[in-house]
Amino acid sequence: MKTDYWDVTDEQVIEKTGKKLAEWVVIMDDFNTAxxxxxxxxxxxxxxxxxxxxxxxxxxxxxxxxxQ
Known part of the structure; x- marks a missing residue:
């Protein structure tokens, strides 16, 4: 079964972006992404x-x- 591309781990995100998922969530909360x-x-x-x-x-x- 194919996993969704947004189903990522902290390790993957840190490797590619330098930050944890939780850090990105705060940034997007502050930006009012929703x-x-x-x-x-x-x-x-x-x-x-x-x-x-x-x-x-x-x-x-x-x-x-x-x-959601």
């Missing part, structure tokens, strides 16, 4: 934190799925 278009968050993560696009999208989707 009330914005997901592309706005992806862009912010790329521009402000230099997160690669794939990981910016993954983190944003992970965050939004957790908030």
């Amino acid at each position: 009330a914005k278009k997901s592309n706005d968050t992806v862009t912010m993560l790329q521009q402000v934190y230099q997160v690669p696009r794939y990981w910016a999208r993954t983190l944003t989707t992970y965050y939004l799925k957790q908030k």
Whole structure:
């Protein structure tokens, strides 16, 4: 069974972004991600934190799925 791309571990996220999932959740909470278009968050993560696009999208989707 294929796992969803946002089903990631802290180890993977730290390796690719330098921060834990919990740290990204706080950043996205502060950015008010739940009330914005997901592309706005992806862009912010790329521009402000230099997160690669794939990981910016993954983190944003992970965050939004957790908030459902």
